[in-house]
Amino acid sequence: MKLKNKLALTGAATMVALFLGLNANAARMDMVDVSNNNGYMSTAEYVSMRNEFGVKAVTVKISEGGTYKDPYAASNIANVQAAGMYINGYHFARYATKAQAIAEADFAGQTAKAAGLPVGAVLATDVEAEEQNNQSKATNDRDNVAFMQEIQKFGYRADIYTSGSWANNKMTIKGKTGWIAAYPYVASGKNWYSTNHAWQWSSTAKFRISYGGFDVSQLNSNYYTAGQKSKVKPTNKSAVKVNNQKANKNTYRQYASAKWVKEAKTYTLKTAVKLRTGASTSSNTIAILPAGTAVKTDQAIIKGGYRWVRQPRFNGYGYLATGPASNTLEYVKSGATHTYYTVKSGDSWWTIAQRNGLNMTALASQNGKSIYTTIYPDQRLVVR
Template sequence: MNKHKLRALILMVGAIFMAFFMVNVTSQASTSRDQGVDWSKFQSNSGVFGYSTDKFVFSQAGGFYGGTNIPQTTYASQVASAKQAGKRVHTYLWDGVGGNMTNAKAMMAYYLPRVKTPKGSIVALDYEDGASNSVTSNTNAILAQMKLIKDAGFTPVLYSGKAYLNTHVNVAAIVRAYGNCLWLAEYPDYLVRTKPDYNWFPSMDGVAIFQFTSMYKAGGLDGDVDLTGITKSGYTTASKAKAQANVKKAQATFKVVKYNQRGVFYPNRTLAVRYTDSDKISQVATYYKGESVTYNAVIIEHDYVWARYTRSNGLYGFIKLGVTNGHDYGKRVTGQPVSHTYYTVKSGDSWWTIAQRNGLSMTTLASQNGKSIYTTIYPGQRLVVR
């Protein structure tokens, strides 16, 4: 193959991959993909707004600098300004504790009582400098802080850059504990950008917010896009009521679509299941005002029932419901075993290459294995391909 043909083939494969990636980013994101800004003392007492379409603001309450807590004197007035402008306002803190657990806890004890954004709102840790040489110590300090944030009634989020986090923190442990909780910054350039360029999206597990520019408008301002709806935390009273109503509805009977090879297949039978929500569930349904949710119970892992939900906006995910023979799940019946075709992941494989090899879309391949395409796959892992 000559150089020109090889280059054309590489470009074509790259274009196909980006097309799949963009479709998935769009389908996994909140329908509106709300944008917003974040402020420190450099945005004055009343803050600097971006555009009228922006929905949220993060204001810095202060941080831990050089061994001491230093609050931002602009925090209270910025929060008031954002509220007056009708924005959902959240809090962030400069987290310069490194891996020092004593300082990490002392920082939270100082700032959490001073948070002026609503219960349920985000309190983000800005961890981008001062990390210790111990990944374990850094990770444990962050986890302790995030637990204190959650225990205080707020939504914990971790801000940084992808490279910095991967160097200094066990990101998998953070995401395992708190799900989609990362707020990551990655800029293609320092030109004015009013919309995110997803070619520069810092793809990794657990990303909830993408800070796509520090030049949201002329003169400089950070611009962020909410990929999961997390900035609605603390501002969705009506949605919470609806979620509770849907939880009650979910204590119902669902049609079982499929078991794995250890289970049985009975599409015309029903199985009583109970919706439960805990920190152990990595993907749960998020309810927004005016939405409806449809459930189809699917068993895709050992003897656990998973409900595949579809929201009225077309997004979907899985909820782990419980053990099939558990107290609340009815009597298991005998039926025809399901046969599957499996593929063992090899070094260099990706969701895209495996899906293409088996005539599937990446989303279909991931979902029938109870995962998303953002989930890391490892050599030796078995995936259902038929």
């Protein structure tokens, strides 16, 4: 999942010293969540996550709003199960009324069934969008309850995923419930959100044979592993410990070293976005820019869980989030148009690159992948 409100960093040098010196028990990589942003994930990749990093469960994106179905949901569910791991799902919420929440739950439940999500799995509602940001806490609580009650009619267990800054602010998250995102990890001698089911502590974790960054969580209860049976356990316990510690250190360093970079671009908003006085969700709102607005920027930064851009204005600057910290553009689209190629049976990175006059590595890179990433029939790739 993307779009989380993370915690601000202070005293970076001191924090790093504390982290490296005191964090003998690194946050665990118990659960990974994946979506279409991660592309096709093979069984081998999930086996590697399990054996080398100690991942127990995978939560896959099922749907969003009332119409979007994640195209990778079915293959992710099948491949996670083939790897012998616990499988769950999540729905990215767009609802702003009780009726919309019930309708989205029906859509999510039906989509999950069709994709093969087993009865007894968790199907969480991911509540972090502008639609909920514009509602009162009471309204969000009402809508979340309606979604969760409806989703249970499909045989799934319910939960809420949201950011640490939204929990008990934008909505109520009681103890012994909830999956909370708050990072980067800072050594404190305590497990964050230990009274909740899960704590997501990074969105940039790396796995040995998988491309890109991943959301990882520590499980504080058996809620996301109950109701199903895991067939296998990690085979390399020493590697699990080392890899978990490395992931903690890398996550902290990335967020501690974030810097502004030049980015002179024009974006068109796909949805309404708040223009703020600073690159933080706690900064004051200058205006709410409607969908279709063209925004010219001069700089960008990954900060506080979002990808922020700076807009020069007549009296200073405005700041808006373009999407999650994974550097994807969820709220905006660039003015450039692309030409796509649909993968056919027997295709490879090399054959597609040759057919379109491209370098194989460049082709993979412009699609957010590497030449070692598996591609499969009917997948769409950008070739221009």
